[in-house]
Each structure stands twice: as structure tokens, then as C-alpha cells.
Amino acid sequence: MKLLLGYISEQLKKFLTPNHRLLSVEIVTNRLLLKPVSMIYKEDIFREFTEEITTYMYPQPPKEVSDTESFINDSLFEIKKEQSLVLVILKRNTQEFLGCVGIHNINRRNPELGIWLKKSVHGNGYGLETINTLKKWADGNLDYEVLVYPVDRENIRSRRIPERLGGTIFREFDKTNLSGKVLHILEFRIPKK
Numbered sequence: 001m002k003l004l005l006g007y008i009s010e011q012l013k014k015f016l017t018p019n020h021r022l023l024s025v026e027i028v029t030n031r032l033l034l035k036p037v038s039m040i041y042k043e044d045i046f047r048e049f050t051e052e053i054t055t056y057m058y059p060q061p062p063k064e065v066s067d068t069e070s071f072i073n074d075s076l077f078e079i080k081k082e083q084s085l086v087l088v089i090l091k092r093n094t095q096e097f098l099g100c101v102g103i104h105n106i107n108r109r110n111p112e113l114g115i116w117l118k119k120s121v122h123g124n125g126y127g128l129e130t131i132n133t134l135k136k137w138a139d140g141n142l143d144y145e146v147l148v149y150p151v152d153r154e155n156i157r158s159r160r161i162p163e164r165l166g167g168t169i170f171r172e173f174d175k176t177n178l179s180g181k182v183l184h185i186l187e188f189r190i191p192k193k
């Protein structure tokens, strides 16, 4: 009886005082620091998540800063529920904002990756460095089979990322994004190994 009461009180404690462990995730690479998205980055995201950046992505660029606030609030909600991990990508030594990366459906067998970098820092290989390190984090922290990386067939820079990580094309399909453009998606799958 004592044991049972102890167990119930443990479970109740967990339920009543969630520790939101994903909010304390920090991942460091040679050049980068990844940490959970927060309102501190509202202006950076609003300014940098432009029409050009979203050309091959599903989401639309924000029209108002309140759209970015909603994105951050939704992301925080999902992080707290441990469904997604949405991180900002910062330069390690200066903390300059570079972009965002997310891993979604983290409790499923096939979590999905998404990434964007601000235009002025493209061409430095930060995309591969980010996804490479996030995969390592997933390997150590998630029980998954494959990471899904959907990418438009014309988005050559982005395609290089799953290709470099040993991903292969699992299926192809058309999907209309929120700006009304039809994307031809190649769904790469990167095995856990």
C-alpha cells in the first residue's frame, strides 16, 4: 500500500510540475549554437523569413510581426508537449542570429526535419552543420527509425544536405504551399544507423 501511494504521488508530482526538459536543450558545434526558439528572436525571424527564403518551403512569410509571434508561441507549445524541437541557429562566438531549424513529430518512428538560414549567410555550409548535429542529438535522444527531409526537387542547396547524410528518396509528390506555389517534393529518408 505504501509503495502504491509512493508511486501515485510520484506520478502526480510529474504531472503537476512538468519540467519542460526540451526547453533547456543547447547544442554546440564548431561554429554554431542551437537553442530553443523564443520571443528574443521575434524581430530577427520577422525580418529574415522573407518571400525569397520561403520559395521552396510550405509556410508563408509573415505579413505582420504578430504572425511571427504566433509561430514562436506555437513552437513553444509543441516543445513543451515534447512533440517538436524548434531551435534558433546562432553563430557560436557572436550569438548572431542565422536561422531556424526544427525536428517535428519527435515521438514517432519518422520525425521530420526543416531548416532555413537568412540569405546573407548562405554558402557557408551552416545548413549541413546544423542538420548533422541535430541528427546526432536525435540519435542519442529519440527512439526513431528514419528522419524525413522533404525538399523541392529544384532546391539544390537543400537537397545536398540529406544526400550528404546518407539519405535516399523514399517518395515524390506534389504539394501546394501556403503561398499557392506547387512544390514537387522529394521525400528523403535518413536512417538512424
Ligand SMILES: CC(C)(COP(=O)(O)OP(=O)(O)OC[C@H]1O[C@@H](n2cnc3c(N)ncnc32)[C@H](O)[C@@H]1OP(=O)(O)O)[C@@H](O)C(=O)NCCC(=O)NCCS
Pocket: 053, 054, 056, 057, 114, 115, 116, 117, 118, 121, 122, 123, 124, 125, 126, 127, 128, 150, 151, 152, 155, 156, 157, 158, 160, 161, 164
Ligand atoms: C537549405 C539551406 C539551409 C542551405 O544553406 P547552406 O548551408 O548555406 O548551403 P550551402 O550554400 O553551404 O550549400 C549546400 C550545398 O549545395 C551546393 N550548392 C550551393 N549552390 C549550388 C548551386 N547553385 N548549384 C549546385 N550546388 C550548389 C554547395 O556546394 C553545397 O554542397 P556540398 O555540401 O556538397 O559542398 C539554405 O539554402 C536556405 O535556408 N534556403 C532557404 C530555405 C529553404 O529552402 N530551406 C529548406 C527547405 S527543405
